[in-house]
Amino acid sequence: MVVQRARRRTARGLLRACHPGPTLAVTVFTALLAWSAGHTLASGMLVTAAVLAGQLSIGWSNDLVDVRRDRAVGRPDKPVAAGEVSESAVRAACGTAVLACVVLSFACGWRAALVHLLLGVASGWAYNLWLKRSVLSPLPYAVAFAALPAVVTLALPSPAWPPAWVLVTGALLGVGAHLLNVLPDLADDEATGVRGLPHRLGTRVVRWLAPAVLLAGSVVAAYGPGGGSLDATGLALLLGCVGLAVVAVVARGRLPFVAAVLIALANVVSLVLRS
Template identity: 60%
Template sequence: MAAGAATAGLVRACHPEPTVAVTALSGLLALRLGHHPATLVLVMAAVFTGQLTIGWSNDLVDADRDRAVGRTDKPLVTRRVSARTVRVALAVAAGACVPLSVALGPAAGLLHLGLVGCGVAYNLVLKRTPLSWLPYAVAFGLLPAVVSLALDPPEWPPGWMVAAGALLGVGAHLVNVLPDLDDDAATGVRGLPHRLGPLRARVTAVLVLTVASVLVVLGPGWPPAWAWGGLVVVGVLAVAALRGRGTTPFRAAMAIALVDVVLLVLRS
């Protein structure tokens, strides 16, 4: 039972939702770009271990702050898993990420390791600064490049995809932080969303995600009817995010991000 509880705590501490989402996105992009099945699995394994590295390091860095504000959803706070166990898991994930990334090829591997470094830099320093958006923009913008550079021969993704990914990353950062603004403020975290304030952060997130939607739909050329339909859905969600109350704006903004990801994969 103790081992099961520790495993459950490790899963929760790795930020499973974004870990699974980013890994799945990399796999879908690899599938769309025609990667060999073995390379597709390798891409996903490298990205997965990189996301584990970022997620576990985040909870370790934030443990004291989470404890101070009583974050009972954090397993390190509730002691469902020990800091030592998370450190060991982090070392294993980071250790596996390096050879898995290198196996993608020099360009894709070095780029992916740089993106993991961006995530760790966010955890350690940048989340408390006006540049908190930058690691998200870099990591989401260049994730498609990791996948395409792993092709044989390597290819650079189109500019619209990099730009849309970067905007999607910034929007995801703003939306992700919105529910935690008060807790963050109480512990001295002053990233871009905190400096904007709840209303301006929400409006900026919706604007950025909507622009990303337009880029994804129009960037590759004249879109098919279903892509226009996706843009209409984004428009409806944007109105709900801007005018809704309670949890509606947050949920609507998250839905825009999800639609953007689907459109990005289908238009790649």
């Protein structure tokens, strides 16, 4: 019984340490993009699994890199810093995720693998290790989110790059998500020496800038597929994104980031419905 409880505790800690919200969101987006692109069930599951493994490695490595900072500011939402799961267990899980990510990515084809590993996963790790403390902190998000639809289309039997407007939409969503994701933690980050672009801009600027960037992505997603025209579905989704952007401006805590995820989901749905 003691061993079973310890295992369950470790499993819960690993789940919380992987940043389950963003990890689940990116995985769902990948599945929707795979369906939209015309993947079979098997190939769609394969590319989704590859992205999931990469996201798990990024989430776990983030908590490992930040463990001392999180302990210094007493972050109760960080299971490694709070002692809910050991660093060795997270390190082992992270290594397993990296290995699985490499194997699954190359199973999707070498083109998709190189884009996923060198642009998607490497960007996430670069953010965790270095860029989150620099003025270039949004760059890994822009690159990784732009690369995601390319991973999906390059994993098709006839590999192809997605249209430019899709890449631009992904990049804008990535930057907006980054700005809103760090918003609740600006004070704690500043106290431990983390000064990315949002920290330099300040809370007030970020609270307005992030929704504006997300809405720019929504406009590109709405108008891009039609080459300048907007149908009823696109208009409805765009208006919904405007409402969510308002929530991102006025809400506090994690609600702005939830609004960002919903805006991203609306744009993916727009892509799926209009593909």
